[in-house]
Amino acid sequence: MHRTALYATPDSQIGFIFFWVFPDPPFCVKFTFLMLASMYIYLPIAEISMHIGIIIGLGGGVGFLSGLFGVGGGFLMTPLLIFFGIPPAVAVATEANQIVASSVSGVLAHMRRGNVDFKMGGILLLGGVIGSSLGVMLFTTLREMGQIDLVIKLSYVVFLGIIGFLMLLESVRTILRTRRPGGRKTKLHQHNWLHGLPLKMRFRRSKLYISALLPLAIGAFVGVLAAIMGVGGGFIMVPAMIYLLGMPTSVVVGTSLFQIIFVTANVTFLQSVQTQTVDFMLAGLLLFGAVIGAQFGTRASALLRGEQLRGLLALMVLAVCIKLGFDLALRPDDLFSVELLK
Amino acid sequence: MIRARQFILGFILLLGMTSLAAANSSRLVADLSKSNIAITSGFHGTDLLLFGAVDGAVGDDILVVISGPPTDIAQRRKANRAGIWINVETNIWQKVPSLYTILATSPIDKITSPETLTSLAIGTNNIGLKIAAETPVAGQPKPTASEFITALQANMASINLWPDQTGNVTLTENALFRAEVKLPANILSGTYIVRVLQFRNGVAIGEDITNLYINKGGLSAGIYNFAHDYSALYGIFAILFAVAAGWLAAAAFRRN
Numbered sequence: 001m002h003r004t005a006l007y008a009t010p011d012s013q014i015g016f017i018f019f020w021v022f023p024d025p026p027f028c029v030k031f032t033f034l035m036l037a038s039m040y041i042y043l044p045i046a047e048i049s050m051h052i053g054i055i056i057g058l059g060g061g062v063g064f065l066s067g068l069f070g071v072g073g074g075f076l077m078t079p080l081l082i083f084f085g086i087p088p089a090v091a092v093a094t095e096a097n098q099i100v101a102s103s104v105s106g107v108l109a110h111m112r113r114g115n116v117d118f119k120m121g122g123i124l125l126l127g128g129v130i131g132s133s134l135g136v137m138l139f140t141t142l143r144e145m146g147q148i149d150l151v152i153k154l155s156y157v158v159f160l161g162i163i164g165f166l167m168l169l170e171s172v173r174t175i176l177r178t179r180r181p182g183g184r185k186t187k188l189h190q191h192n193w194l195h196g197l198p199l200k201m202r203f204r205r206s207k208l209y210i211s212a213l214l215p216l217a218i219g220a221f222v223g224v225l226a227a228i229m230g231v232g233g234g235f236i237m238v239p240a241m242i243y244l245l246g247m248p249t250s251v252v253v254g255t256s257l258f259q260i261i262f263v264t265a266n267v268t269f270l271q272s273v274q275t276q277t278v279d280f281m282l283a284g285l286l287l288f289g290a291v292i293g294a295q296f297g298t299r300a301s302a303l304l305r306g307e308q309l310r311g312l313l314a315l316m317v318l319a320v321c322i323k324l325g326f327d328l329a330l331r332p333d334d335l336f337s338v339e340l341l342k
Numbered sequence: 343m344i345r346a347r348q349f350i351l352g353f354i355l356l357l358g359m360t361s362l363a364a365a366n367s368s369r370l371v372a373d374l375s376k377s378n379i380a381i382t383s384g385f386h387g388t389d390l391l392l393f394g395a396v397d398g399a400v401g402d403d404i405l406v407v408i409s410g411p412p413t414d415i416a417q418r419r420k421a422n423r424a425g426i427w428i429n430v431e432t433n434i435w436q437k438v439p440s441l442y443t444i445l446a447t448s449p450i451d452k453i454t455s456p457e458t459l460t461s462l463a464i465g466t467n468n469i470g471l472k473i474a475a476e477t478p479v480a481g482q483p484k485p486t487a488s489e490f491i492t493a494l495q496a497n498m499a500s501i502n503l504w505p506d507q508t509g510n511v512t513l514t515e516n517a518l519f520r521a522e523v524k525l526p527a528n529i530l531s532g533t534y535i536v537r538v539l540q541f542r543n544g545v546a547i548g549e550d551i552t553n554l555y556i557n558k559g560g561l562s563a564g565i566y567n568f569a570h571d572y573s574a575l576y577g578i579f580a581i582l583f584a585v586a587a588g589w590l591a592a593a594a595f596r597r598n
Contacts, residue, residue: 040386042527044558044565049386049527097580104588105595146418150428265581272577276569280580281383281562287584291591298595328426335421336493337429338501340440340530341414 045279046090054084055282059289066102066290067297068304069313070253072260074099074231075160077286078152079320088149090279092139092230093271097283099232099264102290103257110254117205117251121258123212124219124237128263131223136270139228143275146339150328155229157325163235164317171311178307206247206255214245219259227267232260235317369397370548372406372519372538377552379525380559387527391520392445396540396548398516403446403453403541406511406521407464408554410441410503411532417494433490435471440530442466442498445509445521454544462539462546466495466504502526531557 022029039052058080066073074095081091110116142148201212218240222233237256241247247255272278301309372394379388392406414436418429444465446453460468471491498504503526511521533553540548558566569576 040384040527042381042383042385042562044383044562045569047528097584100581100584101588101591104585105592106588108589108592109595146416146429146432150426154426261585265584268581268584269574269577272569272580273573276573276576278569278577278580280565280569280576280583283580283584284587287587287591291587291594294591295595330427331422332420332427334493334497334500335419335427336490336497337418337420338494338497339416339418341416341434 041281041285043086043279043282045094045277046086046282048085050084050086052285055285056289058084059286060293061289062286063102063290063293064297064300065293065316067294067299068301069297069309070301071313072099072102072232072234073290075156075229075235075317076320078230079156079324081282082152086279086282087277088152089139089143089275089277090282092152092228093268093275093277094279094283094286095230096226096264096267096271097278097280098286098290100261100268101283101287102294103232103261103264105291105294107254107257107261110257113254114205115251115254116258117203117247117255118258119201120203120206120208120215120245120247120251121255123201123215124255125259125262127216127219127221128223128226128259129266131220131225132227132263132266133223133270134220135224135227136267136274138224139271140274142228152229153324153328155225157321157328159225159229159236160317160321161325163239164314164321166239167310167314168318171307171314174307175311203247205251206245208246210245218244219263223263223266226260226263227270232257232264234260369395370538370540370550371395372536372550372552374523374536374552374554377554379554379556381529381531381556381562382558382560383562385527385562387529388525390523390525390554392511392523392536392538393518393520394538394550395518396513396516398513398540399542400516401542402513402516403448404511404513404519404521405447405450405453405464405539405541406445406509406523407537407539408441408443408445408523409439409469409535409537411439411530411534412437413440413530414438415494415498417490417497419493435494438471439469440503440532441525441534442469442504443509443523445511445523447511447513447519453541454546458544458546464539466498467491501528503528525556529556 019025040049041052041055042049058077062073062077062080065071065076077098078091078095081095082088086094107116139148142151199212200209202209218237222237222240225231225236226233234253234256237260238252241252241256242249268278304312372392375391375393376388379390396402396404414434415438417433417435419431419433420427421430423430444450450459450465459465463469471494495504499506509521509523511519513519533555536552536554538550538552539546557563568579
């Protein structure tokens, strides 16, 4: 089913439509079109041929959105890659490799502003390395059982559903509150039983004195997800840091990016060794598009307000969730599928 | 006299032998325009020409069978469980051709009988498809083996590896034949076996076999081999590349 998606738009069909719309273009137009239409690249690990414009376009599009909303974009890129015919295992592992790069470029800006809590990041990444190692093992087992596609899609539906819904709720509330003057102010964070766990540590930059077990557990949980879903996990890490740990918002994004670098690097390494599914060429081309897209996205983000941005992001997250949910719930056209084993 | 008789006898024998040869087997030579194909970074499927000469008569047919390197295929069947469609059954087909294409001068059922095709092992129904391992599902009506075979043929056709549509072979003056062979972009590397058969009145009277070698080449082969032979190093390299690219991107951002 995945590979058939590739044949839905072969160059011959694009060419047919193009020359039907413009029956007799000037030579230079014709030449450029034919040259672009034949720019396919054979991805050595995915072992499929894909149009170079699609890859860079995907990178650019997701890069734009990640610049616009300040998210990693892995949760969009991985399902899109699968949709375009990249085998799910390759999509997940390759996306981890790409997230290493986007997190490095993101974290540098936050480091300059001093918005990274290295101590907290260190504990989170310790958990993350453990979690992602377990995740890669789980991934390998599920892949052998033939259930990896299902688990990837189910995780997406569940987590995107929850996060999207909560974000939408929050941004709608904020928008409504700002319309009413004299909105109610809330406390920075509430203390609950989670803060009473043993192994207490002081995190100066986060202005917290909490148990180290808490960030360790959060890191491990997000690490498992990173390995299975091909995401950095920022969309879960950031709310967890704000609402569970009670970290100040200013250091949340930088610290999350800092630990994502190491977790995704660990996933890249383990997937390279265990499954050989990291496609270096695909990652490089996606990266190229994403870098350019992110620049435009960051500029565009200045045009919108924070809560509007979050509301839009929530809608997009929910859209991906609903699409994947329908894929699982609707009867597939073909109940059978094949996978060539080598 | 004796020498003359011997000569005549010899001549008759020779005549008999050649006519026998003409009746049972025919001279058939086939070749490919390219016998080595490299899957490089620009690979998007390939076209090649199969051509050859045959000692033919009016009404002869040429049939070409191209079969790719054998591979194992995992076939999965979905069923509804608690509202979602999940894979409930896996069959492993062992050593089946990764590509199977038939090209011919006429529709295949007009060339010869199904029995002959079976005896010659031509067609995906006749290549001895065997299920090696399967995970049974409790309380589930078991689809028959032929249902799985039909599904496998349909799935493989949809990814262009076992196309339903047979291509055309042109036979000129009952002596020269040619066929355009299109290989899809998702073919595996390995040795492809090209069988060319000549049919007369439904009987195969000549056969030639040539090989086609498809290998990964250039940068694409380099990356593939690197990833498989030195996978740890490959992983480290991929990480370092990503870090460097991220750094560069950040530097470009800052300047703007």
